[in-house]
Amino acid sequence: MTAPLHPGSVPRLARGMKLREDKARGQWVVLGPERMFVPDETALEVLRLLDGTRSVDGMIDDLAARYAAPREEIAADVLAMLRELAEKGVVQS
Amino acid sequence: MNAVTPAGTPSGTPPLAPPLALLAELTHRCPLRCPYCSNPVELTRVAAELDTASWARVFQEASALGCLQVHLSGGEPTARRDIAELVRAAAAAGLYTNLITAGVLLDEAMMARLVEAGLDHVQLSVQDTEPGSAERIGGYRDALPKKLRAARLVREAGLALTLNAVVHRQNLDRLPEMIALALEIGAGRLEVAHVQYYGWALANRDALLPTRAQLEAATAEVQRAREALKGRLVIDYVVPDYYAKRPKSCMGGWGRQFLAVSPAGRVLPCHAAESLPGFDFPNVREVSLRDAWENSEAFNRFRGTGWMKGPCRDCPRAEIDWGGCRCQAFALTGDAAATDPACGLSPDHALLDMAVREAAASEGDFTYRVMGAAPQKA
Ligand code: SF4
Ligand code: SF4
Numbered sequence: 001m002t003a004p005l006h007p008g009s010v011p012r013l014a015r016g017m018k019l020r021e022d023k024a025r026g027q028w029v030v031l032g033p034e035r036m037f038v039p040d041e042t043a044l045e046v047l048r049l050l051d052g053t054r055s056v057d058g059m060i061d062d063l064a065a066r067y068a069a070p071r072e073e074i075a076a077d078v079l080a081m082l083r084e085l086a087e088k089g090v091v092q093s
Numbered sequence: 094m095n096a097v098t099p100a101g102t103p104s105g106t107p108p109l110a111p112p113l114a115l116l117a118e119l120t121h122r123c124p125l126r127c128p129y130c131s132n133p134v135e136l137t138r139v140a141a142e143l144d145t146a147s148w149a150r151v152f153q154e155a156s157a158l159g160c161l162q163v164h165l166s167g168g169e170p171t172a173r174r175d176i177a178e179l180v181r182a183a184a185a186a187g188l189y190t191n192l193i194t195a196g197v198l199l200d201e202a203m204m205a206r207l208v209e210a211g212l213d214h215v216q217l218s219v220q221d222t223e224p225g226s227a228e229r230i231g232g233y234r235d236a237l238p239k240k241l242r243a244a245r246l247v248r249e250a251g252l253a254l255t256l257n258a259v260v261h262r263q264n265l266d267r268l269p270e271m272i273a274l275a276l277e278i279g280a281g282r283l284e285v286a287h288v289q290y291y292g293w294a295l296a297n298r299d300a301l302l303p304t305r306a307q308l309e310a311a312t313a314e315v316q317r318a319r320e321a322l323k324g325r326l327v328i329d330y331v332v333p334d335y336y337a338k339r340p341k342s343c344m345g346g347w348g349r350q351f352l353a354v355s356p357a358g359r360v361l362p363c364h365a366a367e368s369l370p371g372f373d374f375p376n377v378r379e380v381s382l383r384d385a386w387e388n389s390e391a392f393n394r395f396r397g398t399g400w401m402k403g404p405c406r407d408c409p410r411a412e413i414d415w416g417g418c419r420c421q422a423f424a425l426t427g428d429a430a431a432t433d434p435a436c437g438l439s440p441d442h443a444l445l446d447m448a449v450r451e452a453a454a455s456e457g458d459f460t461y462r463v464m465g466a467a468p469q470k471a
Contacts (some may be wrong), residue, residue, distance in 0.1 A: 016214045016253025016281065018189055024111045024159030031189040031371055033214045033255050033282055034329070036113065089281075089327075 005056060005082050007075070008092065012052040017090055019047050021041040030090055037090065046081045056082065109338055109387060109439035111159025115188070116166055116353035116364055117148065119179065123169035125195050126232035127220065129259060129294035129301060132168060133367045137356040145175045147377065149182035151354055154382035156186040160352075161375040164216075164362075168356070176204035184211030191216060193257075196243030197236055204246040215247045216255040216284070221263075221271040230263065230391035255282040258309070261301035262452070268311050272318045273327055283326055285315065290448075291365055291424040302452035308336055320462040334435035335445050339410065340417025341435075347419060352386060365420040369429050395419055400430060404438045445465035 005011060013019065014032075019039075022029045022041040028044050039047055049059045060078050064071045085091040121136040143151070152163060162468040163183045170176055171194055183190045191214045192207065219240055221227040227237045247254045256275040260268065268285065275283040288301050303311075315330045322328070334340060344351045344363045353364040358377040361367060367374070372394075375385035386392060394400060397470045398411045416422075417433020425434045426441045434441040 015251065018213060020161070020187060020189075022159075022161060024157075029161060031213075033191065033216070033253050034284075036161060 001028075003084060005079060005093050007057045007060070007079075008053050008055055010053065011082055011086070011091050012050050013047070014089055019050075032069070032090070038067040042077065042087065043081055046085070047079060052092040110349065112155075112352050112386060113160060113350045114162040114164065115152075115155040115160045116164045116351060117151070117169045117179075117183075118166050118168065118353060118355050118358050118364060119148070119173050119176070121168040122172040123167055123195065124172070124197055124233055125169070125220075125236065127230060127259070127286040127293075128297040129159050129261065131289065131292060131294070131365060132298075133365075134292055136168075142173075142356045143354075143358045143377070144345065145178050145182070147358065148179050149186075151377050151382060152183045152186040152188060154377075155352075156188055156319075158383050158386060162186060162189040162191060164191045164193055169195050169198065171198045171203060176203070177210045180207055180212050182379040184213075187310050194218070194243070195231070195236070195240070197233060197239040198240075199246060201246060204243075205249055208250045208252065212252060214253045214255065215243075216257050217244055217247070217280075218257045218259060219271065220259065221275065222267050222274050223264075226264060226267075241278065244280070248279045254278065254280045255284055256280040257284045257286060258467070259286050259288060260303070261288045261302070262303045262307065265303045265307045265311050268314050269318075272314070272322075272326070272328070276322070283328045285330040287331065288372035289365070289418075289421070290335070291368055291420045295424055298448060299452045302335060302449060304335070304398075304453055305336065305449070308333070332419065334418070334433075335449055337435055338437045339435075340421075340433040341416050342414040343418035343421075343433075346397075346415035348386070348392040349396070349415070352382070352392075354382075355418065362395070363420065366391075368420055369423055371429075395430070402430065402432075404436075404440075406439065 017032050018031045020029060020031060027038055030039055030047065046059065047062065049062060056078065060071060060075045063078065064074045082091055120142055121132050122139060155163065165179065165183065165426060170192060172180065180190055186468040189396060190212050192212055193216045196217045214461065217240060220236060221225065224237045228234060256278065258271045272283060290298050294301060312332065316329055319328050348362045351363065353361040354377060355361060355367060359374040360377060360382065361374055372391050374391045375389040401411060401416055405411050417435055419429045421435060422431040422433045423429040425444050431441065432439040434444050436442065
């Protein structure tokens, strides 16, 4: 489906997928062809960093700085999250 | 970690949940004449269609009401000269835009304008993979090559593509070829949609209803392909009502998740609902979409479970399938509030078995859709 994710890859939302605010229901949603997902808080943090130029490493740096958390911990979480999103067809690299 | 959960049932359910998607039937005009077309048998003429500004307002109202997606449909939506403007208006309203098209009018110039306008996804229908049969079913010359061109343009533009194969007795045996076609044109999804029998399709039911053997082969083929193509192609497939024991939850329940707006501006709980008599459907020329959704008699009539009679009323599945399809109930029993005869518990269920037997004995001639004429058997 997509190339395996590693710290150097540059993930982005998969073709046809969109992240947008759903004001009527007070949440954010990922929209795709005939599907709709509500990301949890962690997933949303990660999805918001997908801009098609930032690498996985860059995302980890960003989040580690923002949350003043150990980098390894954040790295494990982010990679697991991205893999899960890739399996669901939401993210591609 | 639970990254994603399906939306649809937002937590803390408010008294009336907002709709998720709008089906915008932009026009009934279409260069094709499919004998199963879901358009009403009385097609709306061009002069009566909503104009660009009205649709733009409808998209804004839909988004404010809570719709996240708009399906731009018809008829053939690209038959509207303002299709790119309409896509732009829908995207500006913040809606995820899906174009449901037969593809034969889609050329490079139009594709470029649609992409520039912010189109997200294209759903391309095919009538068959065998060119002669595709031509006969759609009643349109060279339909297939034109569709292949459309698919290529969509992919080159970098848009997501779904292939929609409407299946019935006269093409179901070519399901493997349809799956191969979806892969060949780079579709991410294949929707195998059985014909729904009301409107034009009901008039053609004898020619279209598949046999049980065909259906079993198709179901097995879908299972095989889903397994083999995991991660490459998503296949959506639902067993047709005529062979099911329980009905589908039509539109996710009347007035629960979807609303449709007809070419002339009528607001409907389902695109087929215009076939129901005794309704005064609200019109966007007169009321807001919110008013139609929340307050109209038409939307409230079959909402929830209060309207149900037996056997639905006391059934544990009442809030699962919402009693099935109102249009099918009316088409087959004459009573829109009856249990969908697709349900094995319906007293009218035998009607479906009878239809299957009658169809098996018939020749397979089509009654084609035309403007200004209800279907008549020759
Ligand atoms: S079903 Fe066929 S005739 Fe009806 S709108 Fe679609 S392509 Fe046109
Ligand atoms: S009786 Fe009504 S609610 Fe129960 S399964 Fe049949 S259609 Fe659905």
